[in-house]
Structure formats: structure tokens, C-alpha cells
Amino acid sequence: MDISVSDIAKVTGGEYIGDETALRRIVSGLTWDSRTIMPDNIFLAMPGMRVDGNDYVRAAIQRGAGAVVCTRMPTENVIAVAGEFACPMIVVDDGVEALEKIAGSWRDRLHAIVIGVTGSTGKTSTKDLLSSVFSQRFKTTATQGNQNNEIGVPATILAADEDTEVLIVELGMRGMHQIEHLCTFVKPSIAVVTNVGVSHMELLGSRENIAHAKSELLSALPDTGYAVLNADDEYTPLLENFAHLAERGVTVHSYGFSPEAETHAQNVSYDAEACASFEIVTGDAAPVPVTLGMPGRHNVLNALAAYAAGINMGIAPDDIARGLAEAKASGMRMEIEHTPDGVTILNDAYNANPDSMRASISTLMTLEGDGRRIAVLGDMGELGSDEYQLHVDVGTFAAQADLDMLVCIGTLSVGIKAGALAADMDAARVKSFTGVDEAIAFLEKNVQEGDLVLVKASRFMELERIVKGIMQR
Known part of the structure; x- marks a missing residue:
């Protein structure tokens, strides 16, 4: 991400502190951890669970921050240090809101195809598989680990370069309308929903409500969008209904173990470490042999989702198979x-x-x-x-x-x-x-x-x- 200080001030609506000439400065990258500041990064200072980033503004400036966005008016001493290092500051009311606005502005400049991924289970592993598949042909940026919340999602967008061709964004959910809100600036054109389980039952009360919340990703698709859905999940029809996919003409591609799924697996076997070898069948095309490096039967399903998305984007079956084989899971997952x-x-x-x-x-x-x-x-x-x-x-x-x-x-x-x-x-x-x-x-x-x-x-x-x-x- 490369963005001017002037644009940051404009999209956040914050109070600008600094020399007017610094408004033309181009800053690159954003972090809320002063220990990871690189020269010309934006330092976003806001309260966290353990510390308040506003207490580390001076340290960030001294480490070479290109600009500071803070949620507390800096002291005169900090303003003096910022003047000494010619570091402009923007004071905002809400750090997360400012982050989302900056990400939204950057998203509007990108020409990438954006793939949103959600589900009760398997979304991070599916994201990892998608990233490996699409990297075979496109310059791809994807969510790191499972940074899928109101901070991680905009951070993923800001990690994309202007020449990124595919952006894969994992979307978590802790309540109704959260995915809907995130999608206002993610703006996906492809959506993958892995399943509807009982995670977050405490917050939403029923699997039907969970399905409704997950369907917000599908509702955010344009009418020309593409939805990849699990044919083996009993709540998939509900997802489609909630998002009015048929009425809107959104293309739906099903995947699963069921032979009725448009993309399905056959002849599945497992090696000594439970990694699967199998064939993927899509329509009348010849079966494509695949061997995964991620263990478990559930990762066969996740791989089918990635295959379905890759085929839609014109990636050759052999390239998809190679991407699936090379995929590595995020830490502490199988x-x-x-x-x-x-x-x-x-x-x-x-x-x-x-x-x-x-x-x-x-x-x-x-x-x-x-x-x-x-x-x-x-x-x-x-x-x-x-x-x-x-x-x-x-x-x-x-x-x-x-x-x-x-x-x-x-x-x-x-x-x-x-x-x-x-x-x-x-x-x-x-x-x-x-x-x-x-x-x-x-x-x-x-x-x-x-x-x-x-x-x-x-x-x-x-x-x-x-x-x-x-x-x-």
C-alpha cells in the first residue's frame, strides 16, 4: 500500500497535526505495533487489550514512522518530537473505524479479484489452499494466519500491492451484521462458504441464525458474482435463500463428496500421515489426480472448494493440483x-x-x-x-x-x-x-x-x- 498523508487525513476525517508540506508525503504499509515499524510506515495508535498504542507514539516516530494516526491528542512533548522528525499526525475518534476507512480507500484503488471466505469450520485451511492455488498463476495476497476480524480484515486489504491480481480475505463472525459490515469495504466478487456449524451458538442462538450471518458474504456479491458452496452441508440451501442467489442470477458452484456436487472427490486414500490422495471430478472433464500435504478427510472438502474457485478463474487443472499439493496450513492447525x-x-x-x-x-x-x-x-x-x-x-x-x-x-x-x-x-x-x-x-x-x-x-x-x-x- 502506498498512500498520501493527505488522503489518510481526508478519508479518516481526523485532525491534522504537522507541516502542510508533509501532506504530500507517500507512506507505505501500516502497523499498530511500534516494535514492527519500518521506515515510512503508518503507525496506528489505539487502545488494545493489554496496552494503549497511544503510549508508544514517540517510540514509533523515533523508529521512522512516516505518519501517525492516533486516538488520543498527543502531548506537547510528543508533538515536539514529531516536529523534530517531520512526522505528521492525524488524531481520530476511533482507531478501528479509521483503519477500515483507510482500507476501504485502498480497496477502491485495487483492480484485484477479491475472494471472501467464511464458514463455521475450515475457513483458514480453505484460505491457505486458495492462496496456494491462485499463486500458481496470479500475484496473490491472502489473510495471514486467521486475522479475520475487524482489524485483521482491513490489514489484509492494506497488505495488497497495487499490482495484486487476487486478494483472498478470510472473514470471521461474532454476530449478525458483522460480515455485512466488513463486506462494505472488502467488496468480494467470489465467495466461498465452507459450512454452517454450531460455533457462536452462544451469540446467535441457532444454526439458522448462524446461516443467516454467514449468508451476508453471499449477499455482498454482485449479481455477476460466483458462489462456491458445500453440497454436503444441510444448511447450504438456506444460505442460498437468505442471499437470494437464484433471484439475482449469481452463479453457484457446488462441491462435496456427493457425486451430485459439481466438483466432487473420488477414489480417496490416505498416507501414513493421513494426507489424502484422490481424484477431482468436475462435470464431464477428465478426473484430476491430487495429493494433499495437509492431513485429514475434511481437508479434501476444503481442497474441492479451492479447486472450484480456481476453475472459475481459468487456472489449468494441473496447476490447481500443484497448488493444492504445495499448500501449507497455518500454525497449530493439523x-x-x-x-x-x-x-x-x-x-x-x-x-x-x-x-x-x-x-x-x-x-x-x-x-x-x-x-x-x-x-x-x-x-x-x-x-x-x-x-x-x-x-x-x-x-x-x-x-x-x-x-x-x-x-x-x-x-x-x-x-x-x-x-x-x-x-x-x-x-x-x-x-x-x-x-x-x-x-x-x-x-x-x-x-x-x-x-x-x-x-x-x-x-x-x-x-x-x-x-x-x-x-x-
């Missing part, structure tokens, strides 16, 4: 790690919901190995009034998967334990701990050479500490 003493860890600790829990347990059971299969599962958040039963259901599935050991961590995970025991899993194979530290102590002593260990929970549980404990034991 990462396979090996300890020096021969323990295999399936690190899926970044987040969890009931659907992704079942998918990860299935992947654990697909891994090749002679050791015990141990699932270390923690609490799942934002599930609403049914949270206990949803944990019980995961426990039932874990028992039916025939795990060798189930380790439950947290207050909500007592439901997982209860579900497993009710499904006749041997009580000696089910362990329960209130906190992470005691679970680490147990696992450090009891995990053995050759064991295969899944680690998964919602983000607030921080179960990556379990992975670290096993790796360093």
Missing part, C-alpha cells in the same frame, strides 16, 4: 510434529468446535502407527445453552472411535468424559484434569515411544502448552 523419542503429535490446538473435534479425532485414527492413539481434548467455547450436551456428543464420538486413551482438560470437558463413559469407554482409559499443568505432568510421565497424540481445544485453553510439554519432556 500440524504433525515428532518428538526425538518417537511420539507423533497432531497439533490442532488453535481452536475447536464439535465438528472440528470429530474431524480431528477421525484424522488421528487415520494416522499410520503401531502405538496408542491418545486424544487430549479441552473445552470448546461459545456453544450456548447446549454446551454441555455438545461436549457429551464429542465424548460419545471419541469412545466410538476406539481411542486407547482420552484425556479431558477443563471445566466443560467433564461433558466429554461423561459422553465417553456413557458410550462404554473403559474408565481406566479416560483421564480428566481441571487445569493444563496437571495434564502436562500426567502426559510427560505416561506418553510412550510410538504413541500418536491429538491435542485440540478452543483458543482460550492454550493447549499448545501440552504440545510443548510433550516435545520437551
